[in-house]
Amino acid sequence: xxxxxxxxxxxxxxxxxxxxxxxxxxxxxxxxxxxxxxxxxxxxxxxxxxxxxxxxxxxxxxxxxxxxxxxxxxxxxxxxxxxxxxxxxxxxxxxxxxxxxxxxxxxxxxxxxxxxx
Numbered sequence: 001x002x003x004x005x006x007x008x009x010x011x012x013x014x015x016x017x018x019x020x021x022x023x024x025x026x027x028x029x030x031x032x033x034x035x036x037x038x039x040x041x042x043x044x045x046x047x048x049x050x051x052x053x054x055x056x057x058x059x060x061x062x063x064x065x066x067x068x069x070x071x072x073x074x075x076x077x078x079x080x081x082x083x084x085x086x087x088x089x090x091x092x093x094x095x096x097x098x099x100x101x102x103x104x105x106x107x108x109x110x111x112x113x114x115x116x117x
Contacts, residue, residue, distance in 0.1 A: 025072045026055055030065050031081060034090040037061070040108050047087045051075070 035044060041059045044066060048057040053074030059066040068080055084091035088100035088108070101109060 026069050027072050028067060028069050029077050029080065030067050031077075031084065031091050033059065033064050033066055033084060034096060034110050035059055035061065035064050035066075036108055039105065040089065043104075043108070044084065044087055044089060048080070048083060051080070051083050054080070 033040075033044065035041060038061070041061055044059050045057050048054045048066070048068060053071045055069040055071060057066055057068045066084070070076075070080060081091035081094040085094045085097045086100055088096050088102075088104045090096050090110075096110070
């Protein structure tokens with residue numbers, strides 16, 4: 001009988017620890033970019049997809065706004081904007097990293113004329 005009570009006590013303690021773990025909290029942010037074409041879209045979404053804490057991203061080329069769902073425990077809006085800058089694009093008030101921007105294809109640079117894919 002003592003063994004049964006001991007086992008039940010241990011299970012109760014373990015279940016309390018499991019319940020104490022909070023699920024990740026996701027948030028959404030919209031960031032204006034300097035993206036121009038579908039190559040920009042693929043590049044931004046791909047690179048954000050492998051960034052820590054990013055759950056999902058979708059760039060709308062009509063308004064050049066990327067909508068990002070992210071885990072608030074792993075990243076924040078400032079870090080996300082820095083990631084976009086390091087890819088070579090503006091992210092709201094954060095200007096594109098010049099070296100990364102210069103490495104983009106000519107059609108993806110800020111000075112490129114708007115074009116359809």
